[in-house]
Amino acid sequence: MRILVTGGAGFIGSNFVHFLLDETEHEVTVLDKLTYAGNLASLAGLPEDRFSFVKGDIADAELVDRLIADHDAVVHYAAESHNDNSLDDPRPFLDTNVVGTFTLIEAARRHGSRFHHISTDEVYGDLELDDPERFTERTPYNPSSPYSSTKAGSDLLVRAWVRSFGLRATISNCSNNYGPYQHVEKFIPRQITNVLRGVRPRLYGSGQNVRDWIHADDHSRAVLTILERGRIGETYLIGADGERSNRTVVEDILRLMGQPADAYDHVVDRPGHDLRYAIDSTRLRDELGWRPRFQDFEAGLAATIDWYREHEDWWAPAKDATEAKYRAQGR
Ligand code: NAD
Numbered sequence: 077m078r079i080l081v082t083g084g085a086g087f088i089g090s091n092f093v094h095f096l097l098d099e100t101e102h103e104v105t106v107l108d109k110l111t112y113a114g115n116l117a118s119l120a121g122l123p124e125d126r127f128s129f130v131k132g133d134i135a136d137a138e139l140v141d142r143l144i145a146d147h148d149a150v151v152h153y154a155a156e157s158h159n160d161n162s163l164d165d166p167r168p169f170l171d172t173n174v175v176g177t178f179t180l181i182e183a184a185r186r187h188g189s190r191f192h193h194i195s196t197d198e199v200y201g202d203l204e205l206d207d208p209e210r211f212t213e214r215t216p217y218n219p220s221s222p223y224s225s226t227k228a229g230s231d232l233l234v235r236a237w238v239r240s241f242g243l244r245a246t247i248s249n250c251s252n253n254y255g256p257y258q259h260v261e262k263f264i265p266r267q268i269t270n271v272l273r274g275v276r277p278r279l280y281g282s283g284q285n286v287r288d289w290i291h292a293d294d295h296s297r298a299v300l301t302i303l304e305r306g307r308i309g310e311t312y313l314i315g316a317d318g319e320r321s322n323r324t325v326v327e328d329i330l331r332l333m334g335q336p337a338d339a340y341d342h343v344v345d346r347p348g349h350d351l352r353y354a355i356d357s358t359r360l361r362d363e364l365g366w367r368p369r370f371q372d373f374e375a376g377l378a379a380t381i382d383w384y385r386e387h388e389d390w391w392a393p394a395k396d397a398t399e400a401k402y403r404a405q406g407r
């Protein structure tokens with residue numbers, strides 16, 4: 077297939093592009109606006125006969141129409157992705173996550189393209205720490221932040237386009253990813269690069285919040301499985317049973333980096349901070365046979381720490397501006 081990957085210069089999109097080029101015969105075009113979160117260095121060295129890059133906005137209807145006409149499938153990762161930014165300035169989240177997705181599905185329906193929409197478990201809101209339930213495909217939508225509400229809006233657009241216009245789409249909602257090429261604004265890379273710079277990690281609020289971690293490679297493999305064998309119109313939740321409190325993750329990072337486990341600071345909490353996410357991925361496992369390969373979080377985290385240690389040239393250019401933004405928020 078010729079696959080158009082939107083947002084392929086970002087964290088998960090670039091991991092997916094590497095995965096496709098390493099493990100399949102598919103051809104890939106990346107469409108990416110190269111916002112502060114996009115980085116061409118994440119796509120360096122890819123084979124020119126199977127990979128091309130187009131700089132542009134997913135809300136540019138003419139460009140999107142032309143590109144979609146020329147591809148067999150679209151995998152849509154492009155988004156404004158950071159909750160903290162959405163609390164400061166929601167506008168770009170509406171423009172990209174809602175209007176951008178609308179622009180893509182309009183073109184996909186015109187050309188009868190196969191469309192896969194990447195979304196997040198945050199559309200379901202949050203769970204109590206002691207709730208025995210986890211999110212399933214039947215959990216009602218209840219997003220908390222400007223970011224998650226625009227992702228929820230984009231999911232609903234895709235569902236409506238399937239039903240009203242016969243769009244050949246699938247949706248996946250995944251939990252928190254970790255791995256190489258993640259921007260230093262996000263929790264795990266921020267703490268790793270802080271420690272590498274001799275700065276103490278920063279934990280929002282009490283640190284009891286729980287995230288359900290999955291390695292980006294496992295996410296990529298799940299997305300390809302859904303693209304190739306998922307049922308049209310269906311939603312699949314992707315998760316690897318990786319629930320951990322933020323405090324535990326910071327302690328793991330410090331220990332793996334040879335620091336005392338309590339060498340972190342508590343900072344002001346995120347407004348509306350979701351307490352716990354947890355995914356039940358039974359449908360994806362039973363229907364499509366997907367299984368996560370990274371079962372040992374500490375081993376995956378250690379490999380991620382090594383990656384940031386070895387790729388300071390990749391993350392250093394964004395570090396100072398990111399920390400300046402956090403300082404202004406008191407975090
Ligand atoms: P990211 O912020 O690292 O990357 C986003 C990419 O999209 C960047 O390369 C950016 O330049 C590009 N982009 C932004 N606006 C654009 C526009 N208007 N037109 C074209 N390109 C644009 O994000 P990420 O963490 O890799 O997340 C990718 C997708 O996965 C998002 O849809 C996000 O909601 C979803 N998701 C992320 C996670 C996670 O843990 N990071 C988990 C589940 C789902």
Ligand code: DAU
Pocket residue numbers: 157158159160195196197198250251252253261262263264266278279280281283285286287322346353
């Ligand atoms: O669940 C999937 C979502 O995971 C994706 O949809 C989002 O795109 C992605 O950014 C991520 O959202 P979170 O808000 O969970 O991720 P973030 O890395 O911002 O924060 C993870 C947790 O760590 C969260 O509880 C807030 C906390 N945190 C974050 C930072 C940056 C800290 O305690 N300290 C920090 O410095």
